[in-house]
Amino acid sequence: MQKLRAKGQRESIFNNEVVSRFELYNSLFLTLPFYKIKDTGTLLPLFIKYCEDGVHNQDTPNHIINAFFKKYTQNNSNKDIIDLLFRFIQYIERQVVLFDAVEDASFNKLNAADEHNALLSYLKKGVDNPELNTKIEKLIEDFSLRLVLTAHPTQFYPGSVLSIITDLTAAIRINDISTIHLLLQQLGKTPFFNKKSPTPVDEALSLAWYLENVFYFAAANIQSEVDRSLNDYNLESRKIIELGFWPGGDRDGNPNVHAESTIQVSKMLRQILFRCYYRDFRNLKRRITFRGVEDPIAIVQDVLYKNAFDPNIEMENICEALVEQLNTIKKTLIDNHDGLFSDLASDLIRKINLYGCHFASLDIRQDSRVLRDVHAYCRQSKPIISLFPENYEDLSEEEKINTLSFKSAKVIYSDPADPLTEDTLQTIAEIKQMQQSNGELACHRFIISNCQQASDILQLIELFLWNGWEEDNLSIDFVPLFETVHDLAGASKIMDTLYNHPFYKKHLESRGNKQDIMLGFSDSTKDGGYLMANWSIFNAKVALTETSDAHNIQLAFFDGRGGPPSRGGGKTHRFYASMGKEIANKNIQLTIQGQTISSQYGSIDSAEFNIEQLINAGISAGIKEKHNILLDPVHKNILDLMAEESYNSFVALRKHPLFLSYLEKFSPLTLLSKITISSRPVKRNSGEALKLEDLRAISFVTAWSQLKQNIPGFYGVGTALNTQDKNGNWDKVVKTYQESGYFKTIIDNCMMSMSKADFAVTAHFINDQEYGQFWKILYDEFELSKKMLLKLAGHETLMENYPVEKRSIAVREKIVLPLVLIQHYALEQLQNEITDEEKQSYEKLAIRTVYGIVNAGRNLA
Structure with a gap:
């Protein structure tokens, strides 16, 4: 009852503090004459209502927009329509910002400190419990949290807009109407986006805004609280928060990043x-x-x-x-x-x-296939050439490992290297200089993405020894990144090989017997679907922890979590809180990217709150000695069966002959490369035809979110649950949901993903002769998943347990509905015979809608 009352109070606060104030300031905003087209702000509410009615009637975007212009405007040429639609987009983009600012201004009122400073509360409990006190002291000694900012292209706002948002939030917090009025005018006249794509250095500078204006204060404030808490109990303070940074260091699939x-x-x-x-x-x-x-x-x-x-x-x-x-x-x-x-x-x-002198540790990341090519290039040079047989590439994995000698050498390169090889060799050499200038923590991790075998790590170590590094001073942590369902299954075997390797074992000893392993959610979801990705990662963590413990290695998982649930986002801290003792959880490391950065870490208040949640999750999980219920035979078997069923369902969809062409035709997938927000290409092998395996997970997820279908966030879950129900296992599934925090978080995040879907927008696809039945496959799985999830949770609506978040999503979806329809309208026009000038205009129109839709969703891409 108390929890229900608290939820009701939060919902009431949200309606009064956020929704009401947004409507007030939005009415002020719509009266501002920002743009050339007369009465844009007056027409927009009419257009929004027309869009809502049209979707309800299952009209096509083309019909909705043409009917609106016929009724409310006089000039209906293509140019006039496009011009006004652009003005609508510009207004809506700023409405999203205004809603963000209003919501952020009410952050402290909406987020009571019920999970505040778990460390202090546990210290108090340990006063009269020596055993608990010892455990707490040991946990504090070992625990750390590393947040790594990445340059994935869904964080759109430049520093000038971020500063306006910060000032606007402060003004709204105290209802300073005159300042709000001025800032809304400034917002209306400030460009949101660059005319050309940023360089990696530009991206880094943009993201550094958060380091300078948010994390610099928030992390220090949290550390100060930790210091005070430990001091109160006569415990020595220690650093528990670390920051990481990827822009400028992450070159995986990004040819624009250089040494x-x-x-x-x-x-x-x-x-x-x-x-x-x-x-x-x-x-x-x-x-x-x-x-x-x-x-x-x-x-x-x-x-x-x-x-x-x-x-x-x-x-x-x-x-x-x-x-x-x-x-x-x-x-x-x-x-x-x-x-x-x-x-x-x-x-x-x-x-x-x-x-220190570095602010955030700069991670280096490169694909294993590139690193193999670099190793092959070096093997052709003196004196390395004498150490390897000509048929080295044809050797088995075991034979390759036995061939590696780990001898330091000054390689004499005779043949010119390709750009990727040259970059790798130069970067390896420059890391040493960065460590000397800014300290070892400035750049001490090399992440090998698409890691598939132990030799991928060992060969990289040789590259360091051949390019200026000595065995006794190899101050680098080599971090394998396991991403696909297949690679996750074989990860513990690879690490066991490494832990048993004499040279690698000696290297780990020099690094304090600590090993970081990165696990990728995004590619595993694209590969095997939502449920299989989460379950594969869980099983990989259990196996890797067991292997590391057997070798007395302190393991830290580095989770590559994106914004949406389909890429590991959502209620992230609940995943960490639900870990049992079978999963290493003393060192929490995760990426924060895209709109997650601005939505969860965009202000000092929100950053402190979310950092505290992660720390609290780690501490509470570390205190518990509870066995993870998902490892019991009955529960594990149920999840094994559901994951396999979900996997088969998702793979069948992926293999459908219309799968990729559906995305290309109805989403802005093929236009994402023209969005000027990122230095990173939409896909690997950018010069070749589009293949699903080359498509970046972020582009894959973004395309589905723009369609308001969010397929990667739920597809196959309904089928899996329904099969267990038909097979008489429903009571076991319900018991698993009730007893496992991990499984419950998976389900809750799936509901969040589905809450941001709206199949009514694309309901008219059912009439498409070529794609109608394919759309029905997607819609039927959505409806089945919704039905089964509600049955499992005992709810009547999705996200029933999170009324504030649910209400926030509903308001945001209403704001951007016109953008979704404008996008579909533009994509539909691009299917027709039109002039090059019209094609350019419609492409630009479709591209501009992407920004606002992603920004409003906060964790859609």
């Missing part, structure tokens, strides 16, 4: 960080006007200023020296000035200990 890009981004992160330090130091200096600190103050100021603003300064890892000077200042304040303002010195010391 020079990586170096530039590393320098940029350092400079932005020192500007943050200098900003804090100025506040410190303004307060500390006492005698006795003049010399260290002058030293710190000189060092910070030069590193923040002098581009020609010789970069060194100077963190220890800075902390030493600040500790001198702090000691003087405590000893001679009653500790006045010593908290400011402590705060800056804490930040330097957190971020």
Whole structure:
């Protein structure tokens, strides 16, 4: 009853604080004369109503739009229609921003601190329980959280727009109408997007906005809470939060990332960080006007200023020296000035200990197939050529591993290398320089995507030894990334081979016997469907943990989670909270990307809340010794059967002859490459014809989300549940749902994905002679999945347990419905015989709708 009351209160707050205020400020917004077409803001509400009625009547987008223009406008040429539709898009894009700002302004009221500071609550419980207290102390000693920002192309807003959103949120929080009015005008006149695609360095600079304006403060605030909690119980504080960064380092399938890009981004992160330090130091200096600190103050100021603003300064890892000077200042304040303002010195010391000289660790990632080619290139050069037989490529995996010698050598390259090979060799050499300049943590991980065998790791180690690195100083962590269903199944065998390999075993010992393993949700979902992807990853984690424990290796899983549930997003913290002791969970590492960055970490308040949730999940899971119920034979068998059934259903759909052509015709898939938001191509092998295996998971998921069908987020789940029901296993399925937090989270996230689908928008497809029956296959599985999920949860509607999120989704979907119809209208026109000029206009129209739809969905791509 108490939970129901709390949900009702949150829903009431949402309606009053968010929906009502949005309607108020939106009415103000619509009266602003931003654009050339007269009365755009007046016509838009009429257009929205026309769209809603048209979808209800299952009219085609072409009919809805033409009928609207015939009724409400006088000039109905193609140019006039396109011009007004563009104005509608621009208004709606900004309505999405306004709703985001209103929602963010109410964040603290909507998110009560019921999960706040679990560490402190557990410490209190341990006071009278020595056994629990020992466990807590050990957990704190081992626990860490690493958030890694990635450059996946669904974070659209430039820094100028992000700054407006920040200011608008602050003004809405205090209902400052005049400031809101001014900011809405500024928002209306500020470009949202670049005219040309960004470089990897541009992407890094854009994403660094969040580091500078959000994470720099939020992570330090959380660390401060941790320090206070531990200090209260006489425990030594330790760093538990780490930040990672992919833009400029992730070159997997992105030919635009080069070694020079990586170096530039590393320098940029350092400079932005020192500007943050200098900003804090100025506040410190303004307060500390006492005698006795003049010399260290002058030293710190000189060092910070030069590193923040002098581009020609010789970069060194100077963190220890800075902390030493600040500790001198702090000691003087405590000893001679009653500790006045010593908290400011402590705060800056804490930040330097957190971020060092690097801000966020820059990960390097490359595909195993590229790295194999680089190894083959090096094997043709002296003196390496003498170490390998000519038929090395034809050897078995075991024979290849036995051939590897791990000898340091200065390779003399005679033949010119291709660009990818040259980039790999140059990057390997430059990592050492980045570590010397910014500290080892600046760049210490090399991620091998599409890792399929132990030799993929071992051959990369040889590349390091051949290009400037010594065995005794190999300060690199080699991180395999297992992605497909097949690769996940074989992952533990690969790691067992590595753990038993003498050289790799010795290398791990030098790295503290710690191993990071990355698991990819996105490609496993594209490969095997939603349920099989989640279940494959669960089983892989259990097997990998068992293998690592057998070798006494401290394992950390690095989860490649995207925004939507189909790529590992959704209620992420609940996955970590549901881990049993059979899955390594002391070091939580995950990617945050796309709209997840702005929706969950877009403000200091929301970032702190979501960081706390992840920490709390890790701590609560670490305290429990509970066996994971999914490993019991009955529950595991049920999930095995359902995953296999779901997999077969999804693969059958993928093999349908119309599968890819349906996406190409009805979604903006083929136009995504023209969106100027990313340096990364839509697919690998970009010069070749479109193949499903080459299509990036993010493009795959985005295409389905634009259709409002979200197939990767649910397809096959309904079939799997229905089969178990027919086979008399329903009670077992329900018991599994009720007793397993992991399975329940899978189901809850599936419901979230389905809540953002709307098959009514495409209901007219049923009349299409070629694709009508294919659309019905998708729709029938959606309806079956909805029916079975509601039956399983005992609910009447999807997301019944999350009324605020459900209401937020409904409002957002209403805002962007016109964008969806405009997109379908434009794609439909592109199927006709039209001029090149008209084709260009309709393509641009379709492309522009993508931004607002993704932004409104917050985790759709």
